Amino acid sequence: MNAVDRFLTYVRYDTQSDEHSDTTPTTEKQKVLGGALAEELNGLGLYNAHMDEYGYVYAWLPASAGCEGVPCVGLIAHMDTSPDASGANVRPRVVRYEGGDLVLNEERNIVMGAADFESLARYVGQELIVTDGTTLLGADDKAGIAEIMTALEYLTAHPEIPHGRIAVCFTPDEEVGSGADHFDVAGFGAAVAYTVDGGELGELEYENFNAASASVLVHGVNIHPGSAKNKMKNALLIALEFANMLPPAETPAHTEGYEGFYHLHDMQGNETQAELHYIIRDHDMDKFQARKASLGRISDYLNAKYGKGTVELTLKDSYYNMREKIEPHMYLLHRARAAMEAVGITPVEVPIRGGTDGARLSFMGLPCPNLCTGGLNFHGVHEYIPVEALEKMAQVLVHLVRAQ
Structure with a gap:
């Protein structure tokens, strides 16, 4: 054959x-x-x-x-x-x-x-x-x-x-x-x-790329929208805020060769809980570590803004x-x-x-x-x-x- x-x-x-x-x-x-x-x-x-x-x-x-x-x-x-x-x-x-x-x-x-x-x-x-x-x-x-x-x-x-x-x-x-x-x-x-x-x-x-996965779990507070002022903490909107704080040009659609990226490959949720899943890639180890650190800083910022424990970030290295x-x-x-x-x-x-x-x-x-x-x-x-x-x-x- x-x-x-x-x-x-x-x-x-x-x-x-x-x-x-x-x-x-x-x-x-x-x-x-x-x-x-x-x-x-x-x-x-x-x-x-x-x-x-x-x-x-x-x-x-x-x-x-x-x-x-x-x-x-x-x-x-x-x-x-x-x-x-x-x-x-x-x-x-x-x-x-x-x-x-x-x-x-x-x-x-x-x-x-x-x-x-x-x-x-x-x-x-x-x-x-x-x-x-x-x-x-x-x-x-x-x-x-x-x-x-x-x-x-x-x-x-x-x-x-x-x-x-x-x-x-x-x-x-x-x-x-x-x-x-x-x-x-x-x-x-x-x-x-x-x-x-x-x-x-x-x-x-x-x-090849150094690679890691990232899971971003957002905990919100839901309440009837009619009485939500100063009470609702919409997990979906916080998840979008997280995504929008990453550099928009550093995605697979905008990179090539040795250029690294953040790739959002799926998301789900509602007002109470939302989840984002990313893969992080970079050929250069220092830049790879910097990318993971950036995700950590964004999580820290959002937790300071919306309350401790709002955002849970889990990082896992895949290969080097x-x-x-x-x-x-x-x-x-x-x-x-x-x-x-x-x-x-x-x-x-x-x-x-x-x-x-x-x-x-x-x-x-x-x-x-x-x-x-x-x-x-x-x-x-x-x-x-x-x-x-x-x-x-x-x-x-x-x-x-x-x-x-």
Whole structure:
């Protein structure tokens, strides 16, 4: 089976994770795909292919003859899809893009406009895999899984290719920040690894955001509006006041590259209680800490204004910039560049405006830069991936693990 056929199969599994769940994995449906992947790995002849109690799928391919002393390299991708858009009943289709607007769903008039999605211009004349515009696609990160599986199949069919031991893991819950929570680094057995979880073809990443989540709980006092003067303390209005005290230009819609942001991703409430949930991101650690401190100052100000305990701020760090952990192992980047160039891809180093399992794993003793999958517009209904990207990245991985 090739990478495209695998991908089209995997995206039909609903594996959406749930940030509000306290189970591991956060959704049981992730284990359905996990079980199928463990079975497929076993069918390819990998050793100890299994899914553990937490939903992690592990396996390893023995070193080829004469390469038993080559250090083990790991390949990692995640099974879950983002909670930001539905992952149920994904209907992928392959279309040849000839330019202009791309109609995803004629009946519902859902269109991917060329003016809004300028990346399309780079793929005129290519076959693209898209959805029907009602769900995300799941290239983040089922494309990575398909590419890894296809590379492993090629290596098992070509024992003449020299390579050391290759460890494989497919993780749950990466999209909700807990994909490395139960990762068995010691059992995985790799000296170094790569996550295959990036974007457009050619991207190579070894630095990412420092990340935290923030919960802002506002306690109000409700009373009939007819007799509310000097008595009502409207939690909704205080929550809006909190939001409006953050710099309006420091949001995802106004930033790029290394620029950090505050992102309000959901809010709810009434006059009695309101809640805001943010993610905070910055590549620079000092600026990251300053962002968290700003939220604290706003909370203190509002508590002084409306009364102690009005605003409860809860901050939780999610992951940190892996650059400091990768820099002592820059040969990993050299190796990845060479593998891309070997199949005609021009590598481009870009900062990740997000995070990967690799960021946390790098701080757990497993240096783990990130490779592209070829997908674009992740986490939304306009997500797509070129067919050529799936095929090329499977080839890159074969070159990547080849004994140097």
